[in-house]
Structures are given as C-alpha cells and as structure tokens.
Amino acid sequence: MERPHEELARLIAFSGYRNINAGTATRMGSLGVTPEAFFSLEPRALAAMTGLKPDYFSDSRRKEALDAGRREAEFVSRSNVRAIYHTDSGYPRRLAECSDAPAMLFTAGNSTTDYAHAVAIVGTRHATSYGAEFTRRLVEELADALDSIVIISGLAYGIDIAAHKAAISAGIPTGAVLAHGLNTIYPADHRDHARRIVADGGFIATEYRSIDSIHRGNFLARNRIVAGMADVTVVVESDLRGGAMATARIASAYNREVMAAPGRAFDPYSRGCNALIASHTASLIRDAADLIETAGWTPKPREGEQQSLDFELGEEQRGIIDFINANPGATVNDICTGIGIPYSRLSGILFEMEMDDILISLPGGRYGVTAKTR
Template identity: 40%
Template sequence: MMQEIDIHALAMALAKGMTARLMLKWDGEGLSPRDFFSMEASDVAAALGITSRHSLASVRREELPERAERELTFIDRHNVRAYICTDRDYPYRLLQNYSAPPVLFTYGNGPLQSDHVVSVVGTRRPTAYGLKWCESIVEECCRQCSDIQVVSGLAYGVDACAHNAALAAGRETVAVVAHGLDMVYPAAHRQLAYDIASRGGLIVTQYPSKTQPFRNNFLARNQIIASLADATIVVESGIRGGALSTANAAFDLDREVFAIPGRIGDEMSEGCNNLIRKNKASVITGADTVVKAMGWHSADSDTATPQQAQLFPELSGEQMPVYNILKASDEPMSPDAIHIASGMNIAAVMSVLGDMELDGITVRLPGNRYSLA
C-alpha cells in the first residue's frame, strides 16, 4: 500500500537547517507545512524563533516543493517509507535528541522501533577478540530478549559483525547509513543490506536520495544510532575511533553505555578502556550485564517486582491523563505507549514525564520506561 505523504511537510523537512525540534515548534504554533511556503520570511523566522544568521533564513523555499516531488517519486518507486517528525510513528527515542532530523527514510518491512533496542558499534578494524565478543554478546542478548532490536551502522568490522550476529539469531536489525537510499556504502555490503531489509530489518537514513556519504554525514548518523537505542555497546575502538562519537551521544542523552574492556596497551581497546576510566561506560562481561542493568526480562529470570505508586500526588492538567495511564498499567510504559494511549503529542508527553520525574511522581527505569514512584 502506497504511503500517503503530505508533500508540503516533506518539502519543509528537506529544508537545510530544519530539525525535528523546529518543525515541532512550528506545528505547536498551530501553523501548517503549507504556511511555511506562503508566509513572509520574517514571519517564518519569528515563528521558528531563529535569527537571520540561521541557515534556514536563507533557504530558497520556492525550490523545496519540486525537490519533495522528486523525492516522493523515488519513495514510491523503491518502496521507501518516510517518517516525518510530526507523524505519530516517528521514533520517540530519537525526539529526545535536540538535533533530531525532521525526517527519516527507511527501506525494508521491519519496525523502526521496538520495546528493547541496543546499538552495537566499534572499529572498522576489529581484532579476533573483538569479533568473538561482539558475536557472543549480540547472539546471547537476542536469546535472552525475544523482542530485542540491534542497531548499527553497516560499516566494515564491528558493525557488520553485529548485523550478521543478529541475523544469525533470527532477530531484526537496523542499519543506519550516512547517505541516500539509492546506494549502499560500502558497496561490498550490498548483500548484507539486502539480507537486513528482507529479513525483518531496516536500512535507515536521514538523507534524501542522491546524497553521497560525506564525512560529516557519519557524525550525524552516529547521533541517530545512539538515539534510536536504549543502550549502546562499544565493542572495540581506538582512542579517537568514530564509535566514540556514538558512545558520547548516548551518554549525553542519559542512555546506558557499555564497553568491552581490553588489555592495557592494545590499540583497539584504548577507546573502550578510556570510556570506562571516565565513568562514561560500564564494563560489560556478557549479555547478562546488559539485560540485568536495563531491567529487561530474560527468558531465564523471574518477573520484576512491581513499583509502589505514590498515594497523593499533586497533578497539573496535562499530568493527570499520564498519571492515570501509568496507574492503570501493570508494568512500566515507554513514552511512545503513553503517547498512543493518551493521544498527546510525543513532545508534550516527554515534557510531562520530565516534570513528573522531577516532582517525584514517576521514576524513569532502564530501557527508557516509566512507572509511578
């Protein structure tokens, strides 16, 4: 079934400098994507809260609908799906990132988000030690959590190992790439990309077709890899390895970061050992480390002890429906589940949950789930 896409929303999302935060601000002001193209530039800037120095201020808005039409043709022709940040099914974990992109493009039939998501990253030049533990930890995580989703970046080395281990365990895996979906980079991983997409996974990018894999794109890609997951595992990395940018992004988002320790002096363990030394990552000794730390249900474990709810919380108008939903739930809930149950905008849900956590009404549990305190 062909996806229905608002051409003006897609065109707005393609504007250079546009972010999910700005697009949601526009939507929150009661303005439509069509308004973005009909209003005066000064009024657009005022509504978005940007100055004349912002890259959006110099965008040639009249050219964007034509670009969107070309992209829509590509989307329809190649069975690509677009997730615009104002859509209900845009990944809620990603919205917690201040620089989240306004649109994601995906290829494949798998879900973009799951209850339990872990990203696995590392060097393109792993050692036998790193490959062994990457494969072991991913396969064991998949065995212990039946609904786990493994996210990585389709690169050589650790990324490819993580994807293949997830596929071997019969689990879906998501590859986030730094280019448009009209190509595969590296080209040697074309078959791996096909296997991922055809076996319940996805190829994901924030970039429209014909975008080449420029260096800076990989840093933005790493932000998405970290943001889509509840936890990030760094397998091996040099002291300046690209995987460290993913780990730092996850740490800045207050997500769990795990690192496989290595011998002192080993080049490909310097990055992991440094993360551990700086208390940015926890030592991982196996899949149990992740499953227990995240509070994920293991096939070998008992069910978790239920939380005691607060008796007499003081609630605002927006907090009341969220409180009632959590009170009626038998288990902790994700922001996305609360968003669906309440009908509230996902950004509003995240804001309310943050306020309720500060007030001691809710607690945030590992895996980005919430329950009453």
C-alpha cells in the same frame, strides 16, 4: 495512511531545509510556522513570526527546496520507501526523545522500528578477531535472554557489520542506520547484507534523501541516530578517537546507558573502550548478563522455568500512570527524571504499557494514559 504527493513533498522539503530538525520544527510549529505555511507565506511574515532574518526564507531558496522535495517524493513512492515525519506514530519512539533528531526519517524493510529492548553495538572499522567474536557471543546471548530485541548499528566495516551478521544468525531483527540516501548502499560490499537485513525482518533507516551527496560529516551525524534509537550503546573496540567514541558520547548526553568491552592496555583498538570505562562514561561489559543487569531488564524464563509475577513492575506502572496523570503529555525524559527509573528500563516498561493499551504514544515522543486507565 499514504499522504498526498504534494503534502509529502512539502514535508520532505521542510525537513531537509537548512538547520531544521525535529526540535526546530516543533518550535516553529508552536509559532505558527507549519510546513505548509513555510512554503506559502511571504519571507517578511515568516521572519516576523520566528525572529529569523528574511534571507533565510528567500523565495528562491524555498522554491529550490520544494522542487527537490517533489523529486524525492517521487523516489519514495516508486521505491517502496517510507517517509516518516517526526510527529507520525511510526517514528521511532526513542529517537523522538532527542531534540536534535531528524524531522524526517526514511526507512525500508520492516515498518516496526520499536522493540521492548534496543541495543546499539558499534566499534572500529578495523575489528580484530577478538572484537568480532565478542560481538557474536554478545548478540547470541541477548537473543537467548530477551524477547522483543533489536540490534542497531551503522552497516560499516568491522564491528558494525559483525553486529548485523550476528543478529541475522541469531534470528533477531537488526536495524542499519545509513549516512546516505536509500538509493544506494555504502560500502558497496555490504549490499547483500543490507538485502538480508530487510529480508529477515529488519530495517534500514536514514535521514538523507536520495538526492543528497555523501559527505564525511554525514557519518558523524548518523551516529546520533544510532545512539538515539537505542536504550543501551555498546562499544566493542575503538581507539581513542573515532565514530564509535562519538556515538558513546552522544548516547551519554541523551541519558542512555553506555557500556564498553575492556581490552589489553596496549592494544590500539581497546584504548578507547578502556578510556570510556576509566572515565565512568561507560560501564564495563563482559557478557549479556552485565548488559541486562545494567539496563534493569528482566530476562525471559529459561525452558522449564516458571515465570514469577513481577510485583515491582506493577508498582512502577502505577507510579508512571500517576506521574502522567499529574503531568499530561510527559516525555520519557520527564518520567525518567520525575520517578527515577533508569531510561533503559523505563523504555521497555513504556513499550509494554503501550502494548497493553495502558498508555498512548502522542506526537513529539510524549505519553498519555488511555481512557480505560483514567
């Protein structure tokens, strides 16, 4: 449902305000500071409600933010862009579990960003022929082995664009997370690839507005969205430092699976992957079978093979329902900790239970059981 222009402008302005993300927005909301209140109450009243200094809520700063929000709302309405607030049902459910997720996400292309299986593939901008071929084969094998899968990456040179191109070639959706607004594509060389991603049923996503400048820090911040939208993050090639290594660390901190492709000890762009494996931050990946086993996923039956009943899944579903009944509004992390199912497997089970109308997704990445299940 489309929001009124002024309501959308307030949400965009609030989401883009200094130091506000999904976590801080939720905490402010619990104190009575809604986006509407944020722009209507006096600075002293807001300071008293939140414990922050009145200067943070200065009239001039809030007016500037609201004016910018109105300009961005106009861009959204004329550009076929979706502005998804973190409490909206269309907000990516995996990302909603991350406390530092953006309060607002802007997307273009397919309105579906959630799939049963989500894999982020990242790596160096200086991909070797080995890295590009490894990426192509991995994506091709995943497409053959799994239903409802999306490949997430950052549209950068090297491994990122190899992952997107491999997904398009394999006929599965891919999502590109940008470090800038949707008014442009960087690098410019990848504009045609971005159009193809959208045309082939994928999506482009960003936390940045069209009026935001491109800064170096944006690219590091973007990595948390790549990691947050995926069950498993795969690092194909990387030196010891770089964006892919940061993405791996973030994914690990989110309690998501991290995997890395091994390489020769003295190859510069294998040193990071080898270090992730040696430190047990990442599991070693050779092919899609390794990933599927690590994630605890069930591959689709091969042609001519009869699908067997998965009684274990039924037990897991019952355990999830019992846990949510005992802990209404539980998050994925709550369920993961409470019943001990790995996040990568749990995420797919929850998705299937939603599709079967067993569970309902609530704002803030929480879950409840449907009336027919109670």
